[in-house]
Amino acid sequence: MIVILAGATFATVRALLEFSSILSLEFLVAADIIGTVAIDPSFANIGVLAAIVAVRTFLSSSIELETEGRWP
Numbered sequence: 303m304i305v306i307l308a309g310a311t312f313a314t315v316r317a318l319l320e321f322s323s324i325l326s327l328e329f330l331v332a333a334d335i336i337g338t339v340a341i342d343p344s345f346a347n348i349g350v351l352a353a354i355v356a357v358r359t360f361l362s363s364s365i366e367l368e369t370e371g372r373w374p
Contacts, residue, residue: 320369327358 310318331354338351 316369320365323365324362327362331355331358 334351334354338347341347
């Protein structure tokens with residue numbers, strides 16, 4: 303990974319970090335959904351899941367806004 307990034311520009315590294323961050327947030331949302339549905343599907347857990355998904359969606363949008371300079 304370091305060898306590949308050695309000749310990369312700042313924009314390339316920033317785009318790679320953006321993609322990695324958004325992808326990891328998507329995996330975390332999927333894991334939370336599976337955990338909520340599979341383990342204990344109560345209304346309290348679904349409410350917590352909705353709050354987590356809202357925060358992570360906001361983070362993903364903020365990351366994209368920061369890197370792209372426009373709303374998704």
